[in-house]
Amino acid sequence: xxxxxxxxxxxxxxxxxxxxxxxxxxxxxxxxxxxxxxxxxxxxxxxxxxxxxxxxxxxxxxxxxxxxxxxxxxxxxxxxxxxxxxxxxxxxxxxxxxxxxxxxxxxxxxxxxxxxxxxxxxxxxxxxxxxxxxxxxxxxxxxxxxxxxxxxxxxxxxxxxxxxxxxxxxxxxxxxxxxxxxxxxxxxxxxxxxxxxxxxxxxxxxxxxxxxxxxxxxxxxxxxxxxxxxxxxxxxxxxxxxxxxxxxxxxxxxxxxxxxxxxxxxxxxxxxxxxxxxxxxxxxxxxxxxxxxxxxxxxxxxxxxxxxxxxxxxxxxxxxxxxxxxxxxxxxxxxxxxxxxxxxxxxxxxxxxxxxxxxxxxxxxxxxxxxxxxxxxxxxxxxxxxxxxxxxxxxxxxxxxxxxxxxxxxxxxxxxxxxxxxxxxxxxxxxxxxxxxxxxxxxxxxxxxxxxxxxxxxxxxxxxxxxxxxxxxxxxxxxxxxxxxxxxxxxxxx
Amino acid sequence: xxxxxxxxxxxxxxxxxxxxxxxxxxxxxxxxxxxxxxxxxxxxxxxxxxxxxxxxxxxxxxxxxxxxxxxxxxxxxxxxxxxxxxxxxxxxxxxxxxxxxxxxxxxxxxxxxxxxxxxxxxxxxxxxxxxxxxxxxxxxxxxxxxxxxxxxxxxxxxxxxxxxxxxxxxxxxxxxxxxxxxxxxxxxxxxxxxxxxxxxxxxxxxxxxxxxxxxxxxxxxxxxxxxxxxxxxxxxxxxxxxxxxxxxxxxxxxxxxxxxxxxxxxxxxxxxxxxxxxxxxxxxxxxxxxxxxxxxxxxxxxxxxxxxxxxxxxxxxxxxxxxxxxxxxxxxxxxxxxxxxxxxxxxxxxxxxxxxxxxxxxxxxxxxxxxxxxxxxxxxxxxxxxxxxxxxxxxxxxxxxxxxxxxxxxxxxxxxxxxxxxxxxxxxxxxxxxxxxxxxxxxxxxxxxxxxxxxxxxxxxxxxxxxxxxxxxxxxxxxxxxxxxxxxxxxxxxxxx
Numbered sequence: 005x006x007x008x009x010x011x012x013x014x015x016x017x018x019x020x021x022x023x024x025x026x027x028x029x030x031x032x033x034x035x036x037x038x039x040x041x042x043x044x045x046x047x048x049x050x051x052x053x054x055x056x057x058x059x060x061x062x063x064x065x066x067x068x069x070x071x072x073x074x075x076x077x078x079x080x081x082x083x084x085x086x087x088x089x090x091x092x093x094x095x096x097x098x099x100x101x102x103x104x105x106x107x108x109x110x111x112x113x114x115x116x117x118x119x120x121x122x123x124x125x126x127x128x129x130x131x132x133x134x135x136x137x138x139x140x141x142x143x144x145x146x147x148x149x150x151x152x153x154x155x156x157x158x159x160x161x162x163x164x165x166x167x168x169x170x171x172x173x174x175x176x177x178x179x180x181x182x183x184x185x186x187x188x189x190x191x192x193x194x195x196x197x198x199x200x201x202x203x204x205x206x207x208x209x210x211x212x213x214x215x216x217x218x219x220x221x222x223x224x225x226x227x228x229x230x231x232x233x234x235x236x237x238x239x240x241x242x243x244x245x246x247x248x249x250x251x252x253x254x255x256x257x258x259x260x261x262x263x264x265x266x267x268x269x270x271x272x273x274x275x276x277x278x279x280x281x282x283x284x285x286x287x288x289x290x291x292x293x294x295x296x297x298x299x300x301x302x303x304x305x306x307x308x309x310x311x312x313x314x315x316x317x318x319x320x321x322x323x324x325x326x327x328x329x330x331x332x333x334x335x336x337x338x339x340x341x342x343x344x345x346x347x348x349x350x351x352x353x354x355x356x357x358x359x360x361x362x363x364x365x366x367x368x369x370x371x372x373x374x375x376x377x378x379x380x381x382x383x384x385x386x387x388x389x390x391x392x393x394x395x396x397x398x399x400x401x402x403x404x405x406x407x408x409x410x411x412x413x414x415x416x417x418x419x420x421x422x423x424x425x426x427x428x429x430x431x432x433x434x435x436x437x438x439x440x441x442x443x444x445x446x447x448x449x450x451x452x453x454x455x456x457x458x459x460x461x462x463x464x465x466x467x468x469x470x471x472x473x474x475x476x477x478x479x480x481x482x483x484x485x486x487x488x489x490x491x492x493x494x495x496x497x498x
Numbered sequence: 499x500x501x502x503x504x505x506x507x508x509x510x511x512x513x514x515x516x517x518x519x520x521x522x523x524x525x526x527x528x529x530x531x532x533x534x535x536x537x538x539x540x541x542x543x544x545x546x547x548x549x550x551x552x553x554x555x556x557x558x559x560x561x562x563x564x565x566x567x568x569x570x571x572x573x574x575x576x577x578x579x580x581x582x583x584x585x586x587x588x589x590x591x592x593x594x595x596x597x598x599x600x601x602x603x604x605x606x607x608x609x610x611x612x613x614x615x616x617x618x619x620x621x622x623x624x625x626x627x628x629x630x631x632x633x634x635x636x637x638x639x640x641x642x643x644x645x646x647x648x649x650x651x652x653x654x655x656x657x658x659x660x661x662x663x664x665x666x667x668x669x670x671x672x673x674x675x676x677x678x679x680x681x682x683x684x685x686x687x688x689x690x691x692x693x694x695x696x697x698x699x700x701x702x703x704x705x706x707x708x709x710x711x712x713x714x715x716x717x718x719x720x721x722x723x724x725x726x727x728x729x730x731x732x733x734x735x736x737x738x739x740x741x742x743x744x745x746x747x748x749x750x751x752x753x754x755x756x757x758x759x760x761x762x763x764x765x766x767x768x769x770x771x772x773x774x775x776x777x778x779x780x781x782x783x784x785x786x787x788x789x790x791x792x793x794x795x796x797x798x799x800x801x802x803x804x805x806x807x808x809x810x811x812x813x814x815x816x817x818x819x820x821x822x823x824x825x826x827x828x829x830x831x832x833x834x835x836x837x838x839x840x841x842x843x844x845x846x847x848x849x850x851x852x853x854x855x856x857x858x859x860x861x862x863x864x865x866x867x868x869x870x871x872x873x874x875x876x877x878x879x880x881x882x883x884x885x886x887x888x889x890x891x892x893x894x895x896x897x898x899x900x901x902x903x904x905x906x907x908x909x910x911x912x913x914x915x916x917x918x919x920x921x922x923x924x925x926x927x928x929x930x931x932x933x934x935x936x937x938x939x940x941x942x943x944x945x946x947x948x949x950x951x952x953x954x955x956x957x958x959x960x961x962x963x964x965x966x967x968x969x970x971x972x973x974x975x976x977x978x979x980x981x982x983x984x985x986x987x988x989x990x991x992x993x994x995x
Contacts (some may be wrong), residue, residue: 376654380613391646396672397639406635406679412575413683421683425676432672436649436665444653444661483570490572 013075015063016082019056019090020127026052027123034116035490040116046105046463048449049119053101057094060087074136078198081136085339088492089133089266092343095474096259097126099350102467103357104251106459108213110362111249113161118158122255125151129263131497138187138197141267145183145231147261149176155255156248162363168247175230175240183227189220196299202275218282224271227285231264234324235293238317244304245313250360250367253309254353257316258339258346265338273330280330286329286333288420294320295427306368308356311434312349315393318431319345325424326408329415336489337407344392344400344478351471352389355382358458366456369441376443378455385468390435392475395428400478407486500675505565507579510593511626513543514619514764521619526612533604536615540622542596547593554586556980557617561632561701569636574696574920578633583984584765584835585629587977588758591842592629594966595754596622600961603747605955607655614655617647618747625755629762634682634698640677641759645671648748648756656743663736663743670736674726681719685771688712703771704991710774717775720768721783727760730783730820731790734813741809746853749805750864753812753849754842761838762817765831765988769823775991776826783824784910788917790817799931804855805862807932808848811888814921815841820901821918825993830906831985832978837899839977840970844887844896847963851881854956855936858949864932869941874951878937880960886930887967890922895970 014021030045030053072083073119100122108114128148135141153176157169191197193213205211229237245253272283297317305311319341327338359375359382360367376383392399405428412421478485517539521532547971554683555562561580569577581589600618607614624644631637645668653664685703690696692706708716737757769776794814801807819841822834854877855870856862871878883894890896900922908915941947952960970977 074645367711377610396646397642402639402642409680410683410686413680414687418680422677422681425680426673429669429673429676432669433665440653440661440665443650444664483568483572486570486572 011075011077013073013080016073016075016080019059020062020130021128022056022059023052023123023130024234027120027127030116030120030123034379043109043410044104045103045114045116045119046108048097049123050101051093052123053098057091057098060090060094066203078200079137080134081142082134084492085270086130086133086266086334088104088339088488089262089342090130092262092339092346093126093129093133093259095343096180096255096262096346096350097122098250099346099354099467099471100255100259102463102470103254103350105463106461107249107357109249110459118155121151121155121158125155125255126259129259129266132263133266135198135267135270138190138199138202138271138275141271142184142187144263145267146180148263149180149231152252152256152260155252156244159249160251162247163400164247165249166228166247168244171247172244174241179227179230179237182223182230186220186223186225186227189216189223193217193220199271199275203277206276206278218279221276221279221283222286225286228264228268228271229290232261232268232320232323233317234290235297235317238294238298241317242313245316246307246309250309250353250357250364254350254357257312257349257353258342261316262322262342262346265320265327265342269327269335269338272327274337277330284328287324291321291324291328292423293321294318294324295424299427299430299434302431305434306370308369308372308438309367311369311438312352312356315431315434316349318427319349319393321427321467322405322408322424325412325417325420328420329411329417331411331415332490332493333407333411333414336486336493337404337411339489339492340407340478340482340485342403343489344475347471347474347478348389348392348399348401351468351475352386354464354467354471355386355389358382358464360458361456361458369437371455372438372441373445374455375441379458382458382460385472386442387439388472388475390438390477394432394435396432398476398479400475400482403479403482505583506546507563507630508565509624510543510547510550510589511579511630513755514539514545514596515621517619518616521612521615522943524612529608529611532611532615533703536619537597537600539619540593540600543622544593544597547590549588549855550581551590551980554581554583554980556583556983559583559983561915566632569633573635573698575635575698576633577636578699579636580632581629581630583981584988585762586980587835587839588629588755588762589626589840590837591758592625592755594620594962595750595842595846596625596851599747599750599754599964601955601959602750602853603745606734606746606853610654612744614651617651618751620644620647621651621751625751625759628759634686634700636698638679638682641675642672644756648752651748652740652744655745656748657920658743659739660743663739666736667740668995670726670733672698672725674733677719678723680921681716684939685716685918690991695977700766706770706771708774710778713772713775714778717768717772717779718765720772721779724760724763724768725786727763728757728816728820729760729813731786731793731813731817734790734794737813738806738809741812741849742803742805746849746856749809749849749853750846754846757812757816758838758842761816761823761834764820764823765835769988770964770991773994776824776992780824780826780910783820787817787820787824788914788921791918791921792812795921795928798928799924801928803862804864804932804936805849805852807864807928808845808852811848811925811928812841812845814925815845815888817921818900818903818918821914822899822906825903825906825910825914826989827906827909828985828989829902829909831989832981833899833902833906835981835985836895836970836974836977837903840895840899840967843963843967843970844884844894847884847960847967848888850960850963851877851884859945864935866943867936867946868939868943869937870946870949871937872941873947873949879965880952881937881965882933884968887934887971889926889929893968893971895967895974897971898974 153173159165193216233241302314326334395401395405458481469491564580566578627640649668660976799811819834822830890900
């Protein structure tokens with residue numbers, strides 16, 4: 005039996021502490037209700053995110069190979085893998101806050117709890133990335149999910165928002181049940197919830213209760229399948245994405261999805277690698293279904309939020325392709341892809357948020373007609389993000405797909421890769437629909453369809469510029485990012 | 499060579515981007531200024547590319563003007579560019595046609611001039627990049643990047659069915675190229691297993707010795723990508739749509755350069771990397787090429803729209819290029835390359851001529867014209883020269899290409915040569931018949947009575963092409979000499995099998 009050291013290492017959770025502090029500060033700032041300038045909640049939370057970002061980056065400085073530090077009795081791990089995920093979450097949160105500031109002003113809903121909830125959700129995600137034990141990970145999932153349920157229904161006067169929050173909550177709790185049941189089964193048969201402990205137990209010969217473990221694994225798969233919106237557990241995604249406030253949709257599609265993948269990958273690669281035989285064919289089928297169903301249904305969507313919801317399902321499918329090719333290349337491919345995805349998806353949603361206008365009235369593709377004539381730069385930025393989502397070079401989306409598919413080919417999944425690339429051709433069609441609407445309709449017919457004046461607040465422009473920079477630099481000069489990603493490889497068991 | 503330290507290929511490739519930068523700084527209302535900047539950028543790019551011709555050493559098949567620096571070292575991806583006798587002429591064709599295409603579109607596009615010029619210049623960068631890339635990923639990036647500006651050129655400034663045509667063009671091309679990406683990745687890992695080096699360097703794949711069943715599948719994947727681009731017979735359906743809807747400059751570039759990317763791809767990748775599969779595929783490709791030649795010509799005869807006629811004639815002409823290439827002998831391959839250039843010049847010129855007619859009458863239906871020779875005599879002469887060039891009349895460039903290809907085809911098999919000759923006759927039929935209906939006879943429509951003959955700007959972009967049409971026709975030797983050693987080396991690699 006391994007000697008359990010009581011290791012309490014506060015410095016390992018500095019970033020989480022900072023975020024928690026800032027969210028509490030924001031909640032308390034609300035009592036100063038006479039301050040007219042309500043945008044400051046957003047700016048305060050920005051400071052929190054930036055300082056957490058700095059701490060994650062600096063401790064330890066750089067990404068030297070194989071840095072792993074367990075603390076809190078092996079419940080908590082800080083390694084490059086979790087640090088890289090935390091950076092992705094923080095970038096996502098940062099961009100979301102930048103988009104939200106103006107949005108809340110428009111909707112006249114500048115309450116502090118919005119930002120506090122976003123920060124809580126971010127803490128939840130960070131716990132998911134750093135949890136080295138099933139219960140810790142579960143706590144992170146719950147913190148994230150509950151914050152998200154509340155955020156989804158945040159525009160409380162809008163029925164569709166309420167509806168989607170309720171739907172999200174009911175289905176989400178159901179999925180949580182599966183997850184918890186899976187954890188219970190695994191604990192019951194292995195006697196531990198510690199990821200390393202489970203792995204060690206599973207390597208011993210002649211384990212009893214193999215069936216129970218497989219059952220637990222399947223239940224975990226269902227739980228994570230729900231959180232990452234894999235087919236057939238994806239039904240909630242379009243409704244929730246459509247109903248949630250646009251900045252929250254942006255947030256949900258990037259960070260929480262990445263967090264769920266962080267925990268998913270860690271559990272399946274670190275704790276259950278010996279069950280690979282059991283889950284590999286399951287995930288193969290799910291990957292094909294997820295890519296194909298997501299892309300095909302997205303073809304017929306007229307609401308752009310729903311369209312991107314289905315596209316995000318498809319993107320989860322691409323990530324599963326890398327997941328299957330479980331080697332170093334596959335896992336680092338997931339990291340790279342999620343980073344690129346965060347930039348391009350939030351960038352697209354930033355533009356959707358402004359175009360939607362007050363009360364989110366303008367969210368169909370039809371509403372984008374003539375954008376290219378009236379706001380050429382916004383339309384060009386939108387096209388950039390859409391081309392990146394479609395995987396056209398020279399964007400981050402292309403390099404991400406390249407990374408993932410090269411991992412798949414390396415492991416010999418040629419059939420799966422062909423299905424994947426053909427899927428990305430299908431996806432081109434619906435991304436092009438938006439560019440067609442923006443640029444290619446007769447300027448005469450467009451003039452009848454008056455486009456209201458759009459407001460581009462400075463924070464929104466900053467968000468779009470950061471995203472555009474991210475997308476382009478990940479696509480044209482990827483080698484610096486790849487260097488970091490490579491060192492963030494999930495370190496295997498000693 | 500003095501050029502060793504000067505990255506001339508990169509300069510040519512990225513010069514148009516510099517022009518884009520300048521254009522972006524100009525207020526979009528100054529249409530003329532934007533046009534001039536775009537045109538001058540393209541002209542400068544052309545003049546910068548001229549030294550390639552003079553400093554090119556045609557005694558070696560090795561790549562020249564090479565630049566090779568690590569780009570994404572983790573994957574073994576290098577920024578590796580260079581040219582040999584095969585790509586030299588194509589690059590010159592690209593810079594030459596790009597400048598003239600911009601000039602030809604001066605008055606045709608009046609809305610969104612800024613975006614249009616930016617797209618054209620971006621397209622130029624992409625095309626040059628494709629022809630000089632010597633790294634698979636670099637090549638693939640340029641290959642895909644140029645879809646975007648072409649998509650916008652067709653989709654924004656095109657005709658009534660432009661959206662359908664643009665989306666079809668994009669999706670068609672992309673579905674071919676993604677499978678090529680899978681094949682590239684497969685090759686990459688295969689090469690690693692064989693040599694222990696991770697590299698995407700194209701040249702290092704040349705003597706890989708792949709097993710023949712693997713060659714078969716990889717060849718098929720590359721074939722699909724290139725055959726769609728060429729386009730070869732069953733994959734050609736995007737071409738008439740794209741051509742008819744695209745604005746003049748778009749058609750000129752599309753026919754003149756973009757289609758050559760497909761044939762170039764065969765020469766650069768398929769032949770040297772999969773020599774065994776190449777030999778195995780010869781009958782199939784020859785058949786498809788012959789079908790393309792005859793089918794393209796027959797469909798051209800039936801067209802009522804001049805532009806559609808020229809578009810289908812491209813299917814036929816590119817069939818010749820493929821026929822010559824897969825004859826796999828010196829005459830055939832050289833004829834194929836020179837025919838790529840010829841087709842770029844003469845079909846480019848034909849599209850410009852259609853554009854001139856269209857700008858005057860805003861219709862492309864043959865039945866709307868007739869007797870134009872009486873009002874536009876100079877135009878009629880130049881038009882006839884271009885038609886002759888496209889038909890392959892001796893003394894014109896088309897003759898040289900078709901002659902060499904036919905010699906090559908006959909050497910490979912008499913049957914190929916005979917069938918291809920029928921295509922030549924049909925080519926004369928559709929071109930001359932179209933010319934007769936448009937130019938000769940009485941003027942039947944009143945609108946045609948007061949058409950103006952060619953303007954100075956129109957001379958400026960048509961005359962240079964006609965000079966080259968006659969130059970290559972009369973004295974093809976310098977052009978053929980440039981590619982001699984490279985083609986020889988290529989055939990050696992194929993014939994080692």
